[in-house]
Amino acid sequence: MSEAAVKFRDVKKTFDGKEFVLKGLDLEVEKGSLTAIIGFSGTGKSVCLKHILGIFRPTSGSIEVLGQDLGPMSSEELTQFRQKFGVLFQSAALFDDMSVLENVAFPLFEHRRNLKPAKVYEIAEKKLQQVGLESKHYQKLPSEISGGMQKRCGLARALALDPEIIIYDEPTTGLDPILTEMVDNLIVETHNARPGTTSIMVSHDLYAAFRIANKIAMLDSGRVLLYGTAEDFYNSEIELVKRFVSKGMKRK
Secondary structure: OOOEEEEEEEEEEEOOOOOEEEEEEEEEEEOOOEEEEEOOOOOOHHHHHHHHOOOOOOOEEEEEEOOEEOOOOOHHHHHHHHHHEEEEOOOOOOOOOOOHHHHHHHHHHHHOOOOOHHHHHHHHHHHHHHOOOOHHHOOOOHHHOOHHHHHHHHHHHHOOOOOOEEEEEOOOOOOOHHHHHHHHHHHHHHHHOOOOOEEEEEOOOHHHHHHHOOEEEEEEOOEEEEEEOHHHHHHOOOHHHHHHHHHHOOOO
């Protein structure tokens, strides 16, 4: 058995004490894997993601991340622990009034205060180079670069603290097919360039999940319906999985 980076054990979550969004979620994300969490809208994907980050606490059950139980952690401890994560948000979520370079440097100034500014910017430039963004764009504002460049900048910022887990939150939603393929390839290249790093992609895009993920977890009604490889999904006799696969594998 591979070591788990994330473990959900019978996790249940309700916000109003009546309806449960997560209904006994059991899931182990293998360390070093590129795992996709998929499912129809409203199945608990985003809630699952926010539990991994410690933004939400489970109503019952437990969550371990990198061998540590998040349950007993204080807010301050969680803030420190989150430095082990890098997150690429759906819209890149860059600071509008900061340059590309300043956006990437931001988490370093926040969490590596022992570093001199020159060293911070040196690291930020290195991260931008790693994601393939040319230096001529470093002093531009986010509004002055393309959507693809914004994604690259957002990923460079996510990598700034050398995280052990990288999370991609619906990274291709609303993008055209060309840009979608670029982001998919960027995720794979980033994962392959960082051995041992765990990548978790929350997505509605089954085509991308099948193409780039090592493992796929499909959620339904707050539980894991199926967890396995793309081949496991193709061969599944579960009716809902068969419907999802037939409707989701249309992108060429």
